[in-house]
Amino acid sequence: MNTQTRRQREYEQREKLFLDAARNIIRTDGISALTMDKIAEHTEYAKGTVYKHFTCKEDILCGLCLDSLGLMYDMFSHALTWQGNSREKIICIGVGYQLYTQRFPEEFDLLIAARTNNIREKASPERLERMDQVDTLVLNAIRAVIQLAIQSGDLTLPEHTQVDDLCLGLWAMSFGLLVLEGARDLINGLELSATNTLLLHQMSCLLDGYHWHPLSTEHDYLLTYQNTFRHLEALIPKD
Amino acid sequence: MNTQTRRQREYEQREKLFLDAARNIIRTDGISALTMDKIAEHTEYAKGTVYKHFTCKEDILCGLCLDSLGLMYDMFSHALTWQGNSREKIICIGVGYQLYTQRFPEEFDLLIAARTNNIREKASPERLERMDQVDTLVLNAIRAVIQLAIQSGDLTLPEHTQVDDLCLGLWAMSFGLLVLEGARDLINGLELSATNTLLLHQMSCLLDGYHWHPLSTEHDYLLTYQNTFRHLEALIPKD
């Protein structure tokens, strides 16, 4: 263990320190309360030092997203170990997504913002590259379940449809529903059946449309939903 | 026509002037280039006057969203007149959504941001109220198609499912896909079949899952997609 690696280790620890401080600020006082001054103050470093790690404020926001994505990926990986058929594994991932976004709404707001050009054009290419890598990890997790379904005969993809099409469809449906569910004003104007299981029902219809077996008429996925919910809930950090 | 209404008319015209200036700025130089100074300069009013209309910058962003939503609603209304079965009308709305978001990506970024708490908590309650109203108009357009499908026997909702569940599901799927499609880095890492018809195929699977007739096996919706695309394309403003 030479000096170079110690320096590097300390550098990475400090970066984590900055990001933790930033996360605490937005969790406590919201995204708009995040300033470079506060990050410096909370970590007892000078503002200039923060810029040794991040090219700009948007770079920090993307750094936070990177961590959030990483935590979500950990949860998804755990979801994959859920004992059940291939559709139940998909549900388990969806439930993990829902739990995470509802537990940390500010961080989800950041993930939403990080999909717009306005943020991405300012962040450093290195950070964006790393975000793509975690995106790929998450996608691979979903891909794996789809491959499993195909191999086990539960699913036969329609002609002219790739694994990644379904992948993106599932992600889009979940992402869209969770974004719109977060908009309370919108939801209040709607007459919905039990809001909590909306994601389950829409995903079920989508997967039924793909003839992914067992169909929702052949299996009680509500039970799966409730079980996976309880299972993953225990994994969400309390603060 | 008394003085009161003339004043009011002039006031509304000036508000439109400010919003048009703001829209031009973001279309030309992006969202981050929008400043109160530039709006004042472009309209030849003082900054203080802008604040007679908008409580803050976020209020302007929401004002822009309001206009965008309005234009999209106009397009959706037009889509409803498309001659075809109920599923084709849904597709026509989806195509309108896609055309609009791809034609005006900066405005779509604003619509995305306007779904986060960070923006909404700063905008004026009046503006948010008006946004809800246009949201409701858009939802009613989709509701109408679903009702039509039910009445004509094309669709029978599953038990414990409301019209609005399907409504939100369709919206979420479209919104999610268009947001993720806008993230070029993400899309580049995916092996997708012809990207342009992704929305069509995912919506088709979802509606097949709902047993909304005619099913995609019974009807050539790709043709519908292409026809509605050409039809609506002509309606999108060129600048």
Add this chain to the structure above:
DNA sequence: ACCTGAACACCGTTCAAGT
């Protein structure tokens, strides 16, 4: 070689003065 924080530039917001 690394950290600091004063200084700068920019921009959202206000309000006393002007018409």
Add this chain to the structure above:
DNA sequence: ACCTGAACACCGTTCAAGT
């Protein structure tokens, strides 16, 4: 009654000076 724009406060970013 309405508009103006100088003044203010705040905050992201830089860089010369310090250790």
